[in-house]
Amino acid sequence: xxxxxxxxxxxxxxxxxxxxxxxxxxxxxxxxxxxxxxxxxxxxxxxxxxxxxxxxxxxxxxxxxxxxxxxxxxxxxxxxxxxxxxxxxxxxxxxxxxxxxxxxxxxxxxxxxxxxxxxxxxxxxxxxxxxxxxxxxxxxxxxxxxxxxxxxxxxxxxxxxxxxxxxxxxxxxxxxxxxxxxxxxxxxxxxxxxxxxxxxxxxxxxxxxxxxxxxxxxxxxxxxxxxxxxxxxxxxxxxxxxxxxxxxxxxxxxxxxxxxxxxxxxxxxxxxxxxxxxxxxxxxxxxxxxxxxxxxxxxxxxxxxxxxxxxxxxxxxxxxxxxxxxxxxxxxxxxxxxxxxxxxxxxxxxxxxxxxxxxxxxxxxxxxxxxxxxxxxxxxxxxxxxxxxxxxxxxxxxxxxxxxxxxxxxxxxxxxxxxxxxxxxxxxxxxxxxxxxxxxxxxxxxxxxxxxxxxxxxxxxxx
Amino acid sequence: xxxxxxxxxxxxxxxxxxxxxxxxxxxxxxxxxxxxxxxxxxxxxxxxxxxxxxxxxxxxxxxxxxxxxxxxxxxxxxxxxxxxxxxxxxxxxxxxxxxxxxxxxxxxxxxxxxxxxxxxxxxxxxxxxxxxxxxxxxxxxxxxxxxxxxxxxxxxxxxxxxxxxxxxxxxxxxxxxxxxxxxxxxxxxxxxxxxxxxxxxxxxxxxxxxxxxxxxxxxxxxxxxxxxxxxxxxxxxxxxxxxxxxxxxxxxxxxxxxxxxxxxxx
Amino acid sequence: xxxxxxxxxxxxxxxxxxxxxxxxxxxxxxxxxxxxxxxxxxxxxxxxxxxxxxxxxxxxxxxxxxxxxxxxxxxxxxxxxxxxxxxxxxxxxxxxxxxxxxxxxxxxxxxxxxxxxxxxxxxxxxxxxxxxxxxxxxxxxxxxxxxxxxxxxxxxxxxxxxxxxxxxxxxxxxxxxxxxxxxxxxxxxxxxxxxxx
Numbered sequence: 038x039x040x041x042x043x044x045x046x047x048x049x050x051x052x053x054x055x056x057x058x059x060x061x062x063x064x065x066x067x068x069x070x071x072x073x074x075x076x077x078x079x080x081x082x083x084x085x086x087x088x089x090x091x092x093x094x095x096x097x098x099x100x101x102x103x104x105x106x107x108x109x110x111x112x113x114x115x116x117x118x119x120x121x122x123x124x125x126x127x128x129x130x131x132x133x134x135x136x137x138x139x140x141x142x143x144x145x146x147x148x149x150x151x152x153x154x155x156x157x158x159x160x161x162x163x164x165x166x167x168x169x170x171x172x173x174x175x176x177x178x179x180x181x182x183x184x185x186x187x188x189x190x191x192x193x194x195x196x197x198x199x200x201x202x203x204x205x206x207x208x209x210x211x212x213x214x215x216x217x218x219x220x221x222x223x224x225x226x227x228x229x230x231x232x233x234x235x236x237x238x239x240x241x242x243x244x245x246x247x248x249x250x251x252x253x254x255x256x257x258x259x260x261x262x263x264x265x266x267x268x269x270x271x272x273x274x275x276x277x278x279x280x281x282x283x284x285x286x287x288x289x290x291x292x293x294x295x296x297x298x299x300x301x302x303x304x305x306x307x308x309x310x311x312x313x314x315x316x317x318x319x320x321x322x323x324x325x326x327x328x329x330x331x332x333x334x335x336x337x338x339x340x341x342x343x344x345x346x347x348x349x350x351x352x353x354x355x356x357x358x359x360x361x362x363x364x365x366x367x368x369x370x371x372x373x374x375x376x377x378x379x380x381x382x383x384x385x386x387x388x389x390x391x392x393x394x395x396x397x398x399x400x401x402x403x404x405x406x407x408x409x410x411x412x413x414x415x416x417x418x419x420x421x422x423x424x425x426x427x428x429x430x431x432x433x434x435x436x437x438x439x440x441x442x443x444x445x446x447x448x449x450x451x452x453x454x455x456x457x458x459x460x461x462x463x464x465x466x467x468x469x470x471x472x473x474x475x476x477x478x479x480x481x482x483x484x485x486x487x488x489x490x491x492x493x494x495x496x497x498x499x500x
Numbered sequence: 501x502x503x504x505x506x507x508x509x510x511x512x513x514x515x516x517x518x519x520x521x522x523x524x525x526x527x528x529x530x531x532x533x534x535x536x537x538x539x540x541x542x543x544x545x546x547x548x549x550x551x552x553x554x555x556x557x558x559x560x561x562x563x564x565x566x567x568x569x570x571x572x573x574x575x576x577x578x579x580x581x582x583x584x585x586x587x588x589x590x591x592x593x594x595x596x597x598x599x600x601x602x603x604x605x606x607x608x609x610x611x612x613x614x615x616x617x618x619x620x621x622x623x624x625x626x627x628x629x630x631x632x633x634x635x636x637x638x639x640x641x642x643x644x645x646x647x648x649x650x651x652x653x654x655x656x657x658x659x660x661x662x663x664x665x666x667x668x669x670x671x672x673x674x675x676x677x678x679x680x681x682x683x684x685x686x687x688x689x690x691x692x693x694x695x696x697x698x699x700x701x702x703x704x705x706x707x708x709x710x711x712x713x714x715x716x717x718x719x720x721x722x723x724x725x726x727x728x729x730x731x732x733x734x735x736x737x738x739x740x741x742x743x744x745x746x747x748x749x750x751x752x753x754x755x756x757x758x759x760x761x762x763x764x765x766x
Numbered sequence: 767x768x769x770x771x772x773x774x775x776x777x778x779x780x781x782x783x784x785x786x787x788x789x790x791x792x793x794x795x796x797x798x799x800x801x802x803x804x805x806x807x808x809x810x811x812x813x814x815x816x817x818x819x820x821x822x823x824x825x826x827x828x829x830x831x832x833x834x835x836x837x838x839x840x841x842x843x844x845x846x847x848x849x850x851x852x853x854x855x856x857x858x859x860x861x862x863x864x865x866x867x868x869x870x871x872x873x874x875x876x877x878x879x880x881x882x883x884x885x886x887x888x889x890x891x892x893x894x895x896x897x898x899x900x901x902x903x904x905x906x907x908x909x910x911x912x913x914x915x916x917x918x919x920x921x922x923x924x925x926x927x928x929x930x931x932x933x934x935x936x937x938x939x940x941x942x943x944x945x946x947x948x949x950x951x952x953x954x955x956x957x958x959x960x961x962x963x
Binding site for chain 3: 060064072075089090092093096099100194195198199201202204206209210213214217218236331442447
């Protein structure tokens with residue numbers, strides 16, 4: 038076996054396997070580092086991000102495999118090889134092993150490039166991270182071997198870019214276009230789960246079911262086996278070589294879920310609350326516990342200021358978003374609910390403490406009655422209260438930058454900002470007892486739906 | 501040091517290393533070898549013939565690259581047309597094709613090692629066999645240079661090194677002297693003589709003087725048939741003074757070929 | 767004319783032309799079948815244009831550059847002409863889609879991508895040789911069509927994913943223009959390397 042190992046070493050170093058692997062590893066690592074906000078602190082999202090980058094890696098590995106498969110032809114080695122005893126299957130083995138090893142390593146390099154942004158921050162490790170990564174690496178092995186077979190069968194240079202584009206179209210671009218034209222996840226054909234390129238939207242608290250990992254593994258093992266067989270056999274062996282791929286794809290198709298959405302499930306362990314030990318209780322779901330350190334102090338500041346209000350909430354806890362309203366699902370009366378803080382309260386500079394605190398204020402002071410009877414002033418009033426809760430001298434979010442493409446949507450006009458800022462300053466100038474009394478009135482109003490208290494608050498700014 | 505294998509000391513069970521009876525081989529649709537008879541044993545055999553005489557097609561067939569279209573061919577006592585024994589024959593075969601292909605980024609040593617592996621040389625013998633092959637062709641100094649950095653002459657020598665790495669019982673060299681300078685050709689003839697001591701070495705060439713200097717006997721083919729066989733001395737002696745050529749061997753070649761053509765016409 | 771025919775055949779131009787045509791035709795056909803929108807998705811359009819540039823890139827050199835070089839032709843002019851013809855072919859194919867149900871549009875975006883990708887391919891031919899000339903264009907295009915690439919206010923992102931930016935995005939246009947000028951200049955004056963990779 039030692040001689041095979043030596044030949045694997047020679048082939049791997051000299052045949053172009055290394056450039057192919059670098060062609061995957063370098064752009065993959067660069068893309069991972071350029072898109073950390075998608076996955077930072079979350080293992081499963083990291084694994085999904087690398088699987089998304091497969092859309093680039095898979096076609097390049099198929100092309101690279103084809104390039105390597107043409108090697109004997111390109112260097113006119115056929116004549117010499119035909120006179121040697123080692124059969125074709127044995128001859129291709131060192132190259133196939135070297136290629137498989139290095140493209141799998143290149144995949145892991147993409148994963149490793151994202152690890153510094155997760156390692157030590159994430160407190161929850163979903164096991165699906167491992168299967169997602171293993172399937173991703175396996176897909177590159179299958180791609181490499183299929184490419185090898187194609188290059189051997191059709192040693193023409195023009196085949197390589199054609200294969201690259203066909204692979205990209207079939208595994209990534211095509212599925213993406215199908216997604217673009219669908220309204221929700223269940224209107225997407227479940228067959229799209231057959232591609233190893235990740236094309237679905239996954240929430241942080243969701244996980245991909247084991248069934249998907251299984252069916253993708255079966256399909257890819259079949260394809261990999263067919264690739265290796267096709268690269269090994271002569272013309273007569275083509276039909277039997279196709280059997281594993283057909284069987285694998287058929288088996289995978291049988292395992293497909295009835296709807297695309299059924300492939301994703303809530304991860305109960307990701308949803309377990311993780312709370313602060315000291316001070317007013319602040320909780321996040323387990324998968325977001327990397328956010329806890331940063332959001333605890335601002336949340337506790339708001340909770341502490343709120344204690345002056347009778348019957349005010351004493352806890353802040355992360356919940357899911359209500360799909361219809363886009364607001365957090367409310368919990369018990371003593372709890373302010375918020376959704377994924379990093380995702381919801383994000384500005385160009387990253388997590389926005391001010392927006393988060395305003396969000397908590399909005400939620401705490403959410404009217405407990407029909408919203409349509411509330412005047413516009415109400416929301417500006419809550420913005421004033423938010424600033425007061427955060428101890429700020431002006432509006433926390435004068436320009437909430439919800440980016441819609443290149444447009445920035447402003448919630449408040451310049452007059453309103455002026456008015457609010459004056460109200461905040463006037464409020465803070467009042468004696469402490471008067472401040473808490475006013476805020477207490479606003480709080481009571483939200484419970485009883487009486488708008489006068491808010492008018493009194495805003496009147497401070499007009500005077 | 502080279503280890504002695506059981507096969508090396510086993511008694512030989514065949515008379516001729518290469519034996520062909522009424523052999524026909526096609527190159528495309530053309531019958532390039534057409535009813536050729538050949539019996540070659542240990543020694544250095546020169547294969548002479550004009551361009552297009554069928555030399556390369558014959559070499560390719562003897563190297564088991566292409567199948568005979570008809571007739572009989574035995575290599576090392578085994579029938580070539582029976583595919584099952586091909587693998588065994590190929591282990592004892594060395595072949596330098598006319599168009600020698602190689603991986604340009606391999607070093608000489610790596611390429612020779614690769615071929616040794618392709619010839620299923622036992623793992624423990626490979627390092628020694630590679631070193632010996634590289635030394636025999638005088639490429640030690642360039643052993644770790646990339647193939648693409650070699651000059652034409654060195655490339656030929658690397659090609660011979662890969663052909664002899666398995667100590668082949670049958671060694672086929674197709675136009676090995678192309679690209680060698682005069683001094684290299686002298687060295688090369690020495691190499692041929694040593695190789696011919698223990699194997700059946702067939703050298704195809706159209707350079708008559710190489711044959712005269714290094715071969716133990718000569719096979720001349722014309723239009724796919726054996727035109728003449730004999731020793732270089734016999735070839736030189738056969739030369740008529742009137743025949744074209746600058747040496748006795750060249751005149752012998754011209755004379756023998758001319759005589760064969762006349763017979764063929766009749 | 768006879769010389770042109772021989773030149774084209776020696777570089778396997780017909781095969782490349784066929785694949786470029788097939789690439790554009792297939793993109794339009796698939797789009798027409800699966801979508802009601804007359805404008806082909808920019809991702810599909812760009813990928814199809816990239817394949818066209820890639821296969822035409824293969825014709826930018828010959829098997830043996832060393833053999834060609836000493837021939838007494840005015841190579842720089844010939845190479846520039848070759849690139850211009852490739853550009854013409856791709857632009858003509860893109861314009862021809864307007865005759866069918868699925869169009870490559872808007873034209874400024876299509877032109878930007880054709881010019882930029884062809885320039886990148888020519889640059890690839892100078893650096894890597896004709897066989898792999900398409901590699902850079904393929905990698906950059908595949909990055910541009912990733913799901914998280916798209917129109918962005920960030921200039922760096924605009925340049926990195928120039929193939930999918932909206933028409934009039936300065937950074938993307940500049941990126942394509944630089945690639946086109948660099949590729950055309952380098953290829954015209956240097957041609958392909960003598961020893962291909």
